[in-house]
Amino acid sequence: MQQKKMALFLLGIGLTANLSACLGKYYHAWPMLPLNTGMYLLPLCLSVILFLTKLKNEQWSAMLPVLICLMSLAALFFPKDYYLPFIMSKTIFSYIFFISGVVGRSFFFIAALKALQALIFDNKKTKGDSPGRNAGMVEWVVWGFVFWTISMFAGGIWSYLGWGSPVVWEDPAITTTMATWFYYTCFLHLYLRRVWNLNKRLIFAAAGGILVFILNCYPEMGIFRIPDLKWLRCLIF
């Protein structure tokens, strides 16, 4: 119990630090959009989900905190946020595009973890197509899909307002965004039409997490850099 409280306390501190860093980035870019901050917002979003669901006593395996730690380390050591914001991003649609995308991505990760959890741990308890095994995971995918779609549509509107066309072939990320959307469209069809058995669907959802990382997180990461800890040195000495 003591350990759990301590873990929640430390998570709360990390969450506050990440939140203040993200708010700082937005403060220093508003009304424009701070670029390439998705990798910072992602662990924040995952932590908020973990924190809120923990308050509701939802059981998570250690995988989610581990994922949050890995994402935070990736954001810390592979930063790509050194580009200055540009005035084309000065619209509400760019914000909807960006934030919905991060929320959607987080939900897909959670769904992948839930699927992995069902594959590894729940297999011991229940076998076969018992509906309870994937109930939680599907909901996360549905909401992830909703946010991802909103993000794509907002991106389309932004692109039309700024460049005159809803699809502009100036950013390769357009293909990975579409690939992710089609992947989860495929998952929803597999789930709703019961095309594959539950185990295969769970593997598909778990593989989705790897796909989301490769297609949507990896391109947002920069080269390896040791973080500048000048402020920390000033603080200590």
Place this chain on the structure above:
Amino acid sequence: MAKMFNFLKIVWKLAGSINLTIALLMLLVFDLSAGFICLKSNLSIFIPLNDVGLIAWLDTYGINYLQYTAWFFLLLVLLFLLAVNTFVCTTDKVVILFRNRFYYRSQIKFILNFAPHIIHYAFVVILAGYLVSYIFAVNLPANILLPEKSILIPGTGYKIKLNKLNIEYYKGQRLNFFQDRAINPEAEILLTDANGITVKKTISVNRPARFKGYSIHLEDFAPKSRTSMQKQKYVNLIIHNDPGIHLYFCGMFLFVLGMLMYLYRWYRP
């Protein structure tokens, strides 16, 4: 005749098969992932796609750089097949739903059952919108306007003139890197149609103006900074006539509507 009918029935059934849907969606994922690699290293091949339109692009860049653009050709084929598959499958389901309408006690439940079908049709409408855009849209990039000078919109009798360019420069402490740089450019343009009737419009970044079916977007402007060497004021406009955009936005609206209906059905007590 009966043979022909049976053959068409088989084709229709195959075209709407769920296995085909899954196969197409997975192929799209692989194709788009391959597209990312090709696009990342050869962006300059794909950028003109928006300027010259699909047919001209396929005929030039598409054919000549096939090693980098093959995925795009495959994408078009896969999207076409997916649109056909979606249409056939959804139409089958809608027909069944209509046939069974008398079994529904609640009108709302019956309507809510259309949610996935609305989403599917909306997807087809969005794809149709893209296709119409890429084939029939007229895109006129790089229209440089100097103050008090007018130019003709090519292919029309319409004139466009830059009346005023107001650039607001950032002055503050919060955005240090943006000091004295343009934060809010506003161009006042005069648009004259073939009958000589002139209207005044204001455009800005992400705030286009519409005129006789054309949309006019601010792509670039100068001077961008109060201290820059470039003192000559100008704006660079993208002029676009896109008949597919309404279809695209209509599809988008339908998709969101279908999604909301679906979520309502999902969480309905």
